[in-house]
Amino acid sequence: MMKRWQVMKRLLPMLAIFTLLLAGCGREDLSVLKPQGPVAQGQFDLIKLSISIMLVVLVIVFALAAFVLIKFRRRPGQTEMPEQVEGNFKLEVIWTVIPLVLVLVLAVPTVKEVFAFGEDHSNDDNAIKVKVTSHQYWWEFEYPQYDITTAQDLIIPTNRDIAFELKTMDVIHSFWVPSLSGKLDTNPDGTINKFSFSAPNEGVYLGKCAELCGPSHGFMEFKVKSVSQESFDQWVTAMKEPMVPIEDVALAETFKNQCLTCHAVGDQGGSSGPNLTGIGSRETVASILLNSDVAGEYTNPVEDNLKEWLIDPQSVKPGNKMPAPKDLGLTDDEINGIAEYLANYKLDY
Ligand code: HEC
Ligand SMILES: [Cu+2]
Structure with missing residues (x-):
């Protein structure tokens, strides 16, 4: 017993270091833990709510289990059978009602937010419409209000609602910008999936295809570049210019x-x-x-x-x-x- 504890004591700092190192893995800009905008923030709040509830349940259940295991353990010399208890109305009501309340506390904001995130903003005159088309292995962005199309970099103005309509040219893909919003699939059956988000700060956010779609799925990235309204307008104008010819x-x-x-x-x-x-x-x-x-x-x-x-x-x-x-x-x-x-x-x- 003593020996095992000695070994554990040595292992503990190492485990702590590995935990810290692993926590640093993963690309920073692909993190849902640093939300950049109202949609991502709302989703992050839901994550925090559910994790807090789970933690409270976990701590109480484990504490009770540990207490019971220690308090009612078999003592040396104890041979008789302990009292057998079957059915306790009070206890059963308690452990049915508490989880029910917890599920309700989880469900109400989750359902509310999920439906809000999926709302169709494409008829909103203030929103910038973007039709996203996924291809093996690249993303196409069409702006019907401006009659322009681009790829790989989605340019958006800050603080404007961007109303997305998603479709695919081939197989199923999933459009995901972790720091701005959750994922949405592009479906081969022809349905058009809609959602929206906005980015309050200027910056470049990494997006990824989040649905295994072939050998280069892992390379199917894109960027969301959020710029000032003025830059966005300049970009739109520049995109509409005629082609710059090759001299030769x-x-x-x-x-x-x-x-x-x-x-x-x-x-x-x-x-x-x-x-x-x-x-x-x-x-x-x-x-x-x-x-x-x-x-x-x-x-x-x-x-x-x-x-x-x-x-x-x-x-x-x-x-x-x-x-x-x-x-x-x-x-x-x-x-x-x-x-x-x-x-x-x-x-x-
Ligand atoms: C048969 C159609 C086809 C032809 C012809 C073609 N390409 Fe492409 N090209 C593609 C596709 C599809 C992609 C996207 C590949 C991917 O990322 O999965 C691509 C990607 C590219 C890219 C990267 C685009 C980006 O947004 O970063 C460049 C640059 C490019 N092609 C240049 C050329 C040039 C130059 C030629 C002529 C020599 C050419 N392509 C001929 C289909 C074509
Ligand atoms: Cu993919």
Whole structure:
């Protein structure tokens, strides 16, 4: 007995350290524990309410169990059978009524909030409507009020209600920005799921697909960039500008024939791939190659990321639907030229 306690005493500090270390795991910006806005705050409050109730129940039940185990344990020399008690009306009423009350305390705010979060704000004139379409493995954002479409970075103005309508082009995905709101699925049966949230502070929030959708599911990220109303208006205007052409005529022709079949840039191109307008000022290339030069290693991170993507898209996101430019017949020079052009395609906002 003594020995075991000695071992435990040594293990305890180690366990404490591991607990602390593990608590630090996970990406900070993917945390529901730092809510940024009314919806996330409401959901966080529900989490706190349910955890507090569970903790109180846990402590009382464990304390009672420990008390009974110790107090009524079999003593040395005790041979007779203890008194057998069966049915106690008072006790049974108590342990039925208390849980009922607790469930009610949990249920009332939960049901109220859940329905409020799912409310359809798409007919609200003050709301900014965004139609979200999920694709294996990227997110498309259409703003019907402004007639613009973008991908990967969802730009929103602070303190405005954003009314979302979600759908998918292929399999089931789930739209999730942990610090702004809970998840909502995009369903293949054609239903359109709606919800809304707003972001009070300027900032970039990480979003993720939260429904296993294929080999590159883990790379299916997006960013929500919350900017001032003024910046947002500038961004909308810049998005509507006509395409900035490529100077080199031959390269422009290749780009048009090989890339604009799927991609749109400015007022030109197709829509089966992400819209590339202003890709030079985005947070990422293909949602997973970060353009921020955190380590200070790159002179032009966007261009490097674009090259990495264009040289071999499959190695960045296995199973994605973009053909390798080499297989489309592009030379290294053409790939580098297009990467440079796209990296410098920036929007002022
Ligand atoms: C058959 C359609 C198709 C063609 C042709 C095509 N792409 Fe793509 N492209 C895609 C799809 C789909 C994605 C999204 C891949 C993903 O993230 O899952 C993509 C992604 C991209 C991205 C990253 C987009 C972002 O939002 O960060 C870039 C850059 C890009 N393509 C450039 C090109 C260029 C340059 C060409 C021409 C050489 C080209 N694409 C040809 C379909 C296509
Ligand atoms: Cu997914």
